Amino acid sequence: MGTSHPPGVESDKSTLDTSPRQVKECLHDLYVEPRNNLYKWSKITEQTAQVRLAYPGEHLACIITGVKGSGSAARGDDLSDGTEVKACSRADQLSECRNCGEKVLVWQEECPTCGSEDINIKTDSHWIFSIRDEKELNLYLDKIPRLLLLMFDRESTDVDEVRLRAWQVDPDQWYYRAFVRDYWENNFLEKANPAPLNLHPEKYDFYMMEPELVFHATLDIEDDEVSIEHWDFENTKKPSMPTRYPNKTQVENLFSDDELLRRVKNDIPRNQWDEFLYQNNRNKLKNLSKSQYVELFPTIPDEKRDKLEMKDKTTREYKEEYRRRD
Known part of the structure; x- marks a missing residue:
C-alpha cells in the first residue's frame, strides 16, 4: 500500500503522506528498538527499562494523524493544526514487591531484595496536563482543536505483546471542559503547591469525555511485527463505560x-x-x-451516560520537595 492520508483526514499544507509501512517503521525506530536496547542495558545497570515517550509520542502522533509537527520542542503547538498530544506507557512500568515494598524492574521475576515472587505489576501511568496560569488554562479550553491521547500497554499482564492505542477528545465536549475547569478552581487556586492535572486512561473521567478510538496497533516485540487493528478518523469507535466505574448511587439512578x-x-x-x-x-x-x-449491565448504555455527573475530586498537593535520598 502506498502513502496516503488516514481516512477522515483532508490534504492541505499541514498534512503529510503516511502509510501502514511508515507507521510500522516509526514504531520500530522510536519504540521497539529503544525498548530492546533499554532492556539490554537495564539487565547490566539495573536501571529502569521504560521508554520515555514525550518527543517520540509527538512523532507517532504525526504519522498516525497525517498532520505535520510544528518544530516547537514543547514550546508551542504539538502538531501544526494545533492538536495537543499526550502520551503515556503502562507496558514496562517499575513494579513493586508485595512482601517488602522494594522496587522491581520489569524483567525481574523475583524481588532482588527479599527473593519474593509476589510482585505487584504496576499499570497506573497516566496523562499529565500542566496548567500553571490562565494562559495555559485557556489553551486547553479555547485554543486547541483536538486532544490526542496515546497509550502503550498490554491487554493483560500475562501477555508479551504491547499495544498502542490513540483516542481523540473534542475540547468542546462538556465533561472535558468541566474536568479542566474543576481542576483550576478547586485544586490549582486552592492549594499552595498543587499537583498537575492527571487523567487516568480507561477510568471514569476518561469515559465521560467520550473519547474516540482512532488508532489501535499490536506490537509483537520478539518477532518485531506490527499489526494495525484500526486506523480511521472517519469511522471512529467510542468505548462504552464499564458499570464498575460509577458509584452505586449513580448506577441506581440510571436504571x-x-x-x-x-x-x-x-x-x-x-x-x-x-x-x-x-x-x-x-x-x-x-x-x-x-x-x-x-x-x-456490564457497561453503561451510551444514551444514559449524559445522566452521569462529575464525581467529587480529592484535591492534591505535592507531598514534599523532591529529594534523592535522606
Whole structure:
C-alpha cells in the first residue's frame, strides 16, 4: 500500500503522506528498538527499562494523524493544526514487591531484595496536563482543536505483546471542559503547591469525555511485527463505560425497576433468580449490590451516560520537595 492520508483526514499544507509501512517503521525506530536496547542495558545497570515517550509520542502522533509537527520542542503547538498530544506507557512500568515494598524492574521475576515472587505489576501511568496560569488554562479550553491521547500497554499482564492505542477528545465536549475547569478552581487556586492535572486512561473521567478510538496497533516485540487493528478518523469507535466505574448511587439512578426486571428475566438463569428477586414475588427486586448491577449491565448504555455527573475530586498537593535520598 502506498502513502496516503488516514481516512477522515483532508490534504492541505499541514498534512503529510503516511502509510501502514511508515507507521510500522516509526514504531520500530522510536519504540521497539529503544525498548530492546533499554532492556539490554537495564539487565547490566539495573536501571529502569521504560521508554520515555514525550518527543517520540509527538512523532507517532504525526504519522498516525497525517498532520505535520510544528518544530516547537514543547514550546508551542504539538502538531501544526494545533492538536495537543499526550502520551503515556503502562507496558514496562517499575513494579513493586508485595512482601517488602522494594522496587522491581520489569524483567525481574523475583524481588532482588527479599527473593519474593509476589510482585505487584504496576499499570497506573497516566496523562499529565500542566496548567500553571490562565494562559495555559485557556489553551486547553479555547485554543486547541483536538486532544490526542496515546497509550502503550498490554491487554493483560500475562501477555508479551504491547499495544498502542490513540483516542481523540473534542475540547468542546462538556465533561472535558468541566474536568479542566474543576481542576483550576478547586485544586490549582486552592492549594499552595498543587499537583498537575492527571487523567487516568480507561477510568471514569476518561469515559465521560467520550473519547474516540482512532488508532489501535499490536506490537509483537520478539518477532518485531506490527499489526494495525484500526486506523480511521472517519469511522471512529467510542468505548462504552464499564458499570464498575460509577458509584452505586449513580448506577441506581440510571436504571428503572422495569429495565432491571427485564434484564434479570431475559439474561439470568432461572435457578439464580433468588439472588435478584423475592421468591414470593418474582416481579419485585431485592436491594441489589453494586456487583449485581454490574452483572446485569456490564457497561453503561451510551444514551444514559449524559445522566452521569462529575464525581467529587480529592484535591492534591505535592507531598514534599523532591529529594534523592535522606
